[in-house]
Amino acid sequence: MGGHTWDAERKEFVPADPHVPSTDPNEYKYELQCHLGGGDFDTPCLARQLDCKDREDGAKGIPVMWLSRPRGVPGAVWAHHSGPTCLYDPKPEDLLPRIAADIQRQFQNLPVNAGRVVAQPSPNTLRGAETNFYAEAVEQQFDITMLGQKVHVVATPVQYTWNYGDGTVFGPQPSMGGQLPQDRWGEKTRTSHAYATTGDFQVILTTSFQGTYSVNAGPPLPIPGQGQFSAPPQGISVWRSLTRNYADDCNTNPQGQGCPGVGALR
Incomplete structure (x- = not known):
């Protein structure tokens, strides 16, 4: 240098x-x-x-x-x-190393959107059943000024950590999960979770982003390390299921237990 x-x-x-x-x-x-x-x-x-x-x-x-x-x-x-x-x-030639020395801190302070948590089924699921969770996170771009220079930053999601709210944490790992058709709800997936107890839980997704930056429209340079950003918590209510036999179906007895509009058991 x-x-x-x-x-x-x-x-x-x-x-x-x-x-x-x-x-x-x-x-x-x-x-x-x-x-x-x-x-x-x-x-x-x-x-x-x-x-x-x-x-x-x-x-x-x-x-x-x-x-x-x-x-x-x-x-x-x-x-x-x-x-x-x-x-x-x-001297001007020292601007690039100065920017390089501070770019990671600047990256972590950017308003990066960690994405959104989606649950299937939601907002209610069953105890002991697999609830499929997946993330919706996208690449984002920012223009900032450092030491009077124009710096363009690109943040790309690369890893995901799931805190399911019951003490179980999964990750960091590279899978953001994916949507299942309704007829396959309950299948085990890479990011699904089965709750052992009933209750209301807050699921928190932390997304790790890898970044690049370019100074004054120069070549993209890697940002050291990764930035971690958390998505807003997603509430999920876990219910218990009971199997019972009834003499009448809901057409004969619309007020029977388990019929639409009749309170479920938690």
Whole structure:
């Protein structure tokens, strides 16, 4: 990310002037603290990386690691020199690494719609029977501004976690489930759940989105890690079923137990 040299008076690294020969036997460069190369970042590292607050003069900082290698030695390998430390440099070429260092936090704060929970049957189901749940989630796009630059973000759903409200959690896993025709309700599916007790439960879907971003209409770059977003809870009432024999059918006795309009048993 550009050659630098150590300024003994300022006691900091500064961009090297290619027209001025250096007496330092080493040359230096910096990399973002949690950068793994290309568009990849160490996600656990991002959570604890150095916080570079803006300086009083308004300069914005990025957390970096400094690397060094012997100057003019063919095949010399870059090795860790120092850091992490904050780099304050107002040059335009530093905007991209600064955006890269902050894009994951920006992504998690976007108003991404986690989708909608659909249950079959709903709003009532039976104890011990398989209730089919599936998600309706879609790709979303956002335009934001970072450091005065136009950044286009695309969020794509990739994983789903189901909390069925009775203490059972399934996921994260890649299946969003799918709709069943009514004559197949009660079948076990990848995302279905059978409740062991009756009652009212709140089903919560958490959708994990993978993101990409592009700066000023540039190429799409991967956002490290994933953003997790929760959908509004879906209420489901679980009832119990009883099998009884009756002398009359509902045509003969419309008020008989189990006939339409007659209270069910919970």
